[in-house]
Amino acid sequence: MSLPPPNLDDRRFQQLVDEAKRYVQQRSPEWTDHNVSDPGVTLIETFAYMVDQLLYRLNRVPDRNYFAFLDLLGVQLFPPTAARADVDFWLSAPQPDTVRLPAGTEVATARGETEEAVVFSTEDDLAIVPSSLIRLVTVPASGEQTDRTGPLGEGKDIPCFQRRPAPGDALLFGLPTAVPRCIVAVRLDSRVEGVGVDPRQPPLVWEAWDGARWVPCATGTDSTGGLNKPGEITVFVPAGHTASVTAGTRAGWLRCRVTEAAPGQPFYAESPTIREAEVFTVGGTMGVEHAETVLDVPLGTSEGVAGQTFSVPRTPILLDAEPPAVQVSSDRGWQTWTPVEHFGASSPGDRHVRIDAVTGRFAFPPEVREADGTMRAYGVVPPKGAQLRIAQYRTGGGAAGNVARGAIRVLRSSVPYVAGVDNREAARGGVDGETVENAKARAPQILRVQERAVTAEDHEAIAREAAPSLRRVRCLPAVAGEGGAVRVLVVPDAVPDEGGRLRFEQLIPPDSVLAAVAARLDERRLVGTRLIVEPPAYQGVTVVANLVADEGEADRVRGAALDALFRHIDPLRGGADGTGWPFGRPVQYGEVFAVLQGVPGVRLVEEVRLFPADPLTGRRGGAADRIDVAADALVFSHQHQIAVTVSGPGERR
Numbered sequence: 001m002s003l004p005p006p007n008l009d010d011r012r013f014q015q016l017v018d019e020a021k022r023y024v025q026q027r028s029p030e031w032t033d034h035n036v037s038d039p040g041v042t043l044i045e046t047f048a049y050m051v052d053q054l055l056y057r058l059n060r061v062p063d064r065n066y067f068a069f070l071d072l073l074g075v076q077l078f079p080p081t082a083a084r085a086d087v088d089f090w091l092s093a094p095q096p097d098t099v100r101l102p103a104g105t106e107v108a109t110a111r112g113e114t115e116e117a118v119v120f121s122t123e124d125d126l127a128i129v130p131s132s133l134i135r136l137v138t139v140p141a142s143g144e145q146t147d148r149t150g151p152l153g154e155g156k157d158i159p160c161f162q163r164r165p166a167p168g169d170a171l172l173f174g175l176p177t178a179v180p181r182c183i184v185a186v187r188l189d190s191r192v193e194g195v196g197v198d199p200r201q202p203p204l205v206w207e208a209w210d211g212a213r214w215v216p217c218a219t220g221t222d223s224t225g226g227l228n229k230p231g232e233i234t235v236f237v238p239a240g241h242t243a244s245v246t247a248g249t250r251a252g253w254l255r256c257r258v259t260e261a262a263p264g265q266p267f268y269a270e271s272p273t274i275r276e277a278e279v280f281t282v283g284g285t286m287g288v289e290h291a292e293t294v295l296d297v298p299l300g301t302s303e304g305v306a307g308q309t310f311s312v313p314r315t316p317i318l319l320d321a322e323p324p325a326v327q328v329s330s331d332r333g334w335q336t337w338t339p340v341e342h343f344g345a346s347s348p349g350d351r352h353v354r355i356d357a358v359t360g361r362f363a364f365p366p367e368v369r370e371a372d373g374t375m376r377a378y379g380v381v382p383p384k385g386a387q388l389r390i391a392q393y394r395t396g397g398g399a400a401g402n403v404a405r406g407a408i409r410v411l412r413s414s415v416p417y418v419a420g421v422d423n424r425e426a427a428r429g430g431v432d433g434e435t436v437e438n439a440k441a442r443a444p445q446i447l448r449v450q451e452r453a454v455t456a457e458d459h460e461a462i463a464r465e466a467a468p469s470l471r472r473v474r475c476l477p478a479v480a481g482e483g484g485a486v487r488v489l490v491v492p493d494a495v496p497d498e499g500g501r502l503r504f505e506q507l508i509p510p511d512s513v514l515a516a517v518a519a520r521l522d523e524r525r526l527v528g529t530r531l532i533v534e535p536p537a538y539q540g541v542t543v544v545a546n547l548v549a550d551e552g553e554a555d556r557v558r559g560a561a562l563d564a565l566f567r568h569i570d571p572l573r574g575g576a577d578g579t580g581w582p583f584g585r586p587v588q589y590g591e592v593f594a595v596l597q598g599v600p601g602v603r604l605v606e607e608v609r610l611f612p613a614d615p616l617t618g619r620r621g622g623a624a625d626r627i628d629v630a631a632d633a634l635v636f637s638h639q640h641q642i643a644v645t646v647s648g649p650g651e652r653r
Contacts, residue, residue, distance in 0.1 A: 011055060016048035067436075070443055074342060077439055079357035081320040081468055082291040082394070083401030083430030085120070085423045087408055088183060088236075090283040091128065092419035099128040099284075099417050106412035107288060107421050109403055118400055120288035120408060120427070128284040131184055133277055135174030137247045139255075141166045145247045157191070157273040160227055161258055165268040167203075169258040171227075173279055174251035180241040183283035184254070186233045188224055189276035196269035202226030203261045203268070206233070209253045210240035217254070218424070227256070227272035236285055254279075263619055288408070289394075290401025290430055291318055297390040299326065299362065304384025306367040306377065314395045315360035316433055324393035326353050326362055328382045334389075337364070343378040352379040358433055362390075401430035404495050426495040426506065431468040453524045459488055463533075466520035467513045469493055471572050474536065474583050476632055486529055489536040489583075489632060490517060491571060499559075500566045500573075504615045504636060507571065509535055539629045540613035540638035541569055541587050542620055545596055547644045548604035554644040557601040561642045568595045571634035584631040603647055613638040 011019075021034050021044065034041055087107055091099065104121050111117040136148045140162045148158045161169035173186065197203065204226060207214040215238050223231030235254060243252045261267040299310040317324065326337040337353040343365050346352045354363045365379030382388060408423040434442075445461055453459045456475035463473045471493035475486060492513060494506035518533040525531060543565050549557040568574050568591075574581045589608060596605045612621040615636045629635055 011052075013045075013048050013052045016051055017045055020044045020048065066440065066443075070439060073443065073446060075439055075443060075446065076356055077358045077436070078434035078465075078468060079316045079319055080397035080399075080433040081429060081431045082289045082318055082397035083120075083399075083403070083427040084123075084287055084289045085403075085408065085425060085427035086285050087120070087122075087288045087421050087423050088283055088285050089126065089128070089411075089415070089418050090183070090420045090422075091281070091417050093417070094130065094280040094282060095128070095417050096130055098130065099415075101126040101128070101284070101286065101415055101418070104293060104413075105286075105415060107408050108410045108412050109407045110410055117410065118290060118403055118407075119292075119412065120290050120401070121292060123287045123289055126181060126284050126286040128281060129177060129179045129182055131175045131177070131179050131182070131252070131279055131281045133173055133279040134176055135172070135247065135249050135251055136277060137172040137174065139170045139172060141168030141258075145172075147247050152274075152277060155275055157275050159271045159273050160256070161268070161271040163271055165258050165271050167258050167260045169271075170255045171257075172246065172253055172255045173277070174246070174249055174253055175279060176251065178241045178243045178252035179237050179281060180239050181285050182237050182241075182281050183220075183285060184235050184237060184279055185282045186235060186254075187231075187276075187278040187280075188227060188233075188274050189230045190224060190227050190272055190274045191229070196266055197226045197228075198266045199225030199228060201265060203259045203265060205257050205259050206235050207255050207257060208237050208241045209244055209246075209255075210238065211242035211244060214255065214257075215240060226268075227274065234282070262617060288427075290398070290427065291394045291396040293392055293394050294390075295392045297393065299388035299390060302328070302382035302384060302386040302388060304381060304386075306365060306381050307363065308381070309361050309363045310388060311362070312360040312390060312393065315358065316395060316397070317355060317357040317360055318394040318397050319355070319357050320397075320429075321394065323355060324390050327389050327391055329387040330383075337380075337382070346379040348377040348379065350379045397430060397433075399430050399432045401427055402493070402495050403427050404497065426497075428492060428494060428506075429469040451524055452526075453486075453521055453529075454526060456486075458524075459486060459521060462520055462524055463488055463490060463517045466517045469513065470509070470517075472580055474632075485532050486525070487532045487534070487632065488517065488521065490514070490533065491536065491580075491634070494572060496566075499563050500570070502566075502570065502572065502637070504538070507535065507538065507636070536583070537630060537633040538571070538615050538636040539627065539633050540615040540636050541627055542611040542613045542638050543569070543592055543640045543642075544609045544611065544623075545592075545640075545642050546606040547596065547599075547602050547642060548606060548647055549601050549644050550603065551646040553601045554646055557599065558642050558644045560601065561596055561599045561644075562640055564595050564599050565592070565640045565642075566637045568592075569635050569637045571636060574635075581635045583634060584629055585635075586629050587627045587635055589625040606645070 024031055089101060101122060103124050106119055106121050108117040108119045136152050138146045138148055152158055160171045206217040206219050208217050218236040220234030222233045224233060241252060243250055246253055294314055297312055323339040327334040328337060337351045339355050340352045346365060352365060364381050367375050367377050370376050405423055405426045409421060411418060411421050449458045449461055453462055459475040460473045464470060469492060470490050472491040474489045490509050492509045494502055496502050514533050518531060521531050547557060547561060572580050589610060593605055593608050596602060609623040610627050611623055612627050615638050
């Protein structure tokens, strides 16, 4: 428990008034009218109000001393971080030439009546390359390649796979060149031959060759029903797509491959056939961030003295990517001063600068008087009269950038032939800048940790500093067979879809976040400690319930009950206190029953059943009254089912 700050004078307005009146009674007993209408009482209250304000300021002295102490420790507020997302740019029509979008192209959310638009900008240039089909090759699971381009041009029916398709059979599409980050449409004229499959869930996957391996591609609309009828498949080609030689032809290759059927998924009894095929580019995908790049910012003129500071006009400075460097003019051109966390390890010849990202201040090295009276420089100071500038830096960021999927749909920059934009996944990673109150609470932790990861709490604190976008962090001791290992489980923040529903892929942290946490902990771990940084395991939970509601309320009650279940059984914001389901806590029948009974409009909860489920495969276990969760696992809501019966005449829904 931390020591409470001292209250130097705890008297308040009314206490001061009462004390003055008692003093008047002692010194001037002839003054008997102490009502608020008396002019003397009015003067007493006036002075009491002024003294109360002085006492308030006096009691702020401990806070000022505390802030001075934080400054001596070198504590700085954490700057915000920018949210990022992948945005699809859709062409108005396929174009014969490459359409180029420059870095900094702006997109935004729609502006509402009470909400301002959230603006994003592209991180790099995007080239939307035109494509077509130049080769069609079939490759069965055994590996023999057959060029089908000629028969396809003659209008013959081409079997996509073996007569009896097997996992591993593939249909290859050769494009004139690689189309990285492009969206291509594959238009096919097929007839129903691939009988046996569910057209809504065919056992197929689309992949692109990146020079070393086949990389899975995300797909959009598929109106072919598993290659069984005329239609189009939208394929999102990844960034690593590379041209290579296959079947004697150099091309940018895509393939449609048959996969193993999941439990309960129908499989092909016959191979589908196609008689026409066409490929064309319909758009491109580029990463955007909730930040703005400011170019060529002058800082001013150096005075040639140690410890001088300069500031940029727009703050805060984002440091979640490459930090900005200071350029100093000289006879040999512009020289660079690189940012460092502190000057403690800087030698007199180092060109270092320190950045306060929140205030936008750049501080140059100081000179310190040593014990023997000599002066020691902790870096080179720009010479007097030198011009200083920042080539570029990023500003913006914050939690406002964590918008839901489909929210980014406005193209603010004018780009020819681009008709619209959207984001398939929610933007994530945006964190607001640290508050002063949070920095005050963090100070004791800094003193305790001392930049060393020893206890489980130390590992968690350092992991949060390395990746502020993490929602939850949990450090656990090694399990059997992992001697000397420390497991750090990280859960990213995510914006749920409508109704508070999270998708499983939103809970997988990006590789960059895992790498940042591992690198920071590796610098501060104990010698001999092996680190394992990974996401936790997830135990899927499916609730099947029958409810009773008033007539005409069935649809509303069903929606409210589903929302309540998804809100309660949630790894990020669920649980009894709304801060996320605790690690290792089981899901029990009684609390789920109580959640459903508390839904407005529910007259009776007839039946509740809990089922464990695998969130990856969707496989569901048997009904149980309690679903246990491992110590390193969290729960995940998986396809709850609610049936509502009206209390009056009506049917079950």
